[in-house]
Amino acid sequence: MKDVSFGQYYPVESPVHRLDPRVKLLSVVLYIVGIFFIQKFIGFAVVALFLLVAIACSRVPLMKVLRSVRAVLFLVLFTAIISVLFYSGGGEEPLWAWGIIKIYKGGLLSAARMALRLVFLVLGPSLLTLTTTPVELTDGLESLLKPLALIKLPVHELAIIMSIALRLIPTLTEETEKIMNAQKARCADFDTGNIFKRAKSLIPILIPLFVSSFRRADELADAMDSRCYRGAKGRTRMRVLKLRFRDFVAAFVMLALFFVILVLRYNWFGLGFINLLV
Numbered sequence: 001m002k003d004v005s006f007g008q009y010y011p012v013e014s015p016v017h018r019l020d021p022r023v024k025l026l027s028v029v030l031y032i033v034g035i036f037f038i039q040k041f042i043g044f045a046v047v048a049l050f051l052l053v054a055i056a057c058s059r060v061p062l063m064k065v066l067r068s069v070r071a072v073l074f075l076v077l078f079t080a081i082i083s084v085l086f087y088s089g090g091g092e093e094p095l096w097a098w099g100i101i102k103i104y105k106g107g108l109l110s111a112a113r114m115a116l117r118l119v120f121l122v123l124g125p126s127l128l129t130l131t132t133t134p135v136e137l138t139d140g141l142e143s144l145l146k147p148l149a150l151i152k153l154p155v156h157e158l159a160i161i162m163s164i165a166l167r168l169i170p171t172l173t174e175e176t177e178k179i180m181n182a183q184k185a186r187c188a189d190f191d192t193g194n195i196f197k198r199a200k201s202l203i204p205i206l207i208p209l210f211v212s213s214f215r216r217a218d219e220l221a222d223a224m225d226s227r228c229y230r231g232a233k234g235r236t237r238m239r240v241l242k243l244r245f246r247d248f249v250a251a252f253v254m255l256a257l258f259f260v261i262l263v264l265r266y267n268w269f270g271l272g273f274i275n276l277l278v
Contacts, residue, residue, distance in 0.1 A: 008129065008130060008169075008170045009129065009130060009131075009132070009133050009134070010060045010064060010130045010131065012058075012059045012060065013059070014057060014058045014059040014060075014131070015057050015058075015246065016054060016057050016058035016059075016127075016131045017058065017131045017132075018246065019131075019246065019247055019250050020140070020241055020242075020243055020244070020247040021132050021136040021137055021139060021140030021241070022140045022143055022144055022241060022243075023243070023247045023250055023251055024128055024131070024132055024140070024250075025128070025137075025140050025141065025144060026144070026251070026254075027250065027251065027254040028124055028125055028128050030254055030255070030258050031047075031124045031254070031257075031258075032121060032124065032125075033258075034047070034257065034258045034261040034262075035047065035117055035120050035121055035124075036117070037261050037262060037265045038113075038117070038261060038264070038265065039113070039265055040264055040265075041112075041113075041116075042264060043261055043264045043265065044113075044116045044117075044120070046257070046260055046261070046264070047120055047257070047261070048120075050257050051120070051123055051124070051127070054127060055127065058127065058130070058131050060127070060130050060131065064130065065123060065126055065127055065130065066123075068122050068123065068126035069119055069122055069123070071122070072118060072119075072122050075118065076115045076118045076119060077115075079111075079114050079115065079118065080111040080112070080114060080115045081111070083107060083110050083111040083114050084103055084107045084108060084110075084111045085101065085103075085107075087103075087104050087106055087107025087110060087111075095108075129166060134163045134164075134166060134167040135163070137159075137162070137163050137166065138159045138160055138162075138163035139159075139237065139239075139241055140241070141158070141159035141162055141163070142155055142156050142159040143241055145158065145159065154231070156231055156235075157231055164220070168216075171216075172209070172213065175209060175212055175213075176205065176209055179205050179208050179209055179212075180205055183204050183205060188201065188204060189201060190202070190205075
C-alpha cells in the first residue's frame with residue numbers, strides 16, 4: 001500500500017512543476033474527456049506518447065507514476081474479463097468456445113480498450129498530484145470555482161476540503177499499513193479463507209482506522225482554529241497566481257492533443273488510412 005503514489009507530491013524542479021495549477025487542472029479535465037473519445041488503438045498510442053513526454057518533462061521517475069496503477073489493477077483485470085465473457089459476438093465466429101463460454105476477437109479488442117482507458121484515467125491525475133502541491137491545488141481550484149461564489153457557493157471551503165482529502169490519501173494509506181502490521185503481530189490472518197472470511201477479518205483494521213481518522217480530523221480542526229482560520233473572508237495569499245508564457249504553451253499542447261483525438265475519432269479530414277486502423 002505504501003507504493004500507491006496517488007495523492008503524493010514529488011518535490012523536484014521541472015517545467016511541469018512550474019506550470020500554473022489552473023492550467024494543469026483544466027488540462028487533466030480535458031485529458032479525461034479526451035480519453036472517452038478514443039476508439040482506436042492509435043489514439044491510445046498518441047496519448048501514451050504524450051504521457052511519456054509529460055513524465056520526462058516532469059522529471060518524476062516513470063515507475064513512481066506507474067505505481068498508481070496498482071491501486072486499480074484488480075478493477076482493470078475484472079473489467080477486462082467481464083468484457084470478454086459477456087461480448088455477444090455480433091455475428092462473428094468465436095476464436096474459442098467451451099460450453100456457453102465463447103471468446104470473440106471483438107471481445108478481446110473491447111477488453112483491451114477498456115483496460116487501457118482505465119489505466120490512462122489513473123495515470124493522468126496521478127501525474128497532476130505528483131507535480132502539484134496541496135496548497136497549489138487549493139489555490140487553483142478556488143480560482144477556477146470563483147464564478148460560483150456569485151451564487152453564494154462556499155468556493156474556498158470546497159477547495160480546502162478537496163485539497164485536504166488528496167493530502168490525506170497517502171497518510172491514511174500509511175496508517176492502514178501500520179494497523180495491518182500490528183494486527184499481524186497479534187496473529188491476525190488476512191490472506192486465507194473465502195471472500196466472506198477475508199471481509200470479516202478486515203473489521204480489526206477498519207475500526208482503528210476510523211478512530212484514527214476522526215482523531216486526526218479533530219486535531220486538524222483544532223490546529224486551523226488556533227491559527228484563526230475563518231474561511232476565505234479577509235484572507236490574502238503569499239503567492240498570487242499569474243499565467244505565464246509557458247502556461248499558454250502547455251494549454252496549446254493540450255488542446256492540440258484533444259484535437260488529434262477528435263480527428264482520429266471522427267476522421268474529420270476523410271483520411272482513408274484512419275478507417276483501416278484498429
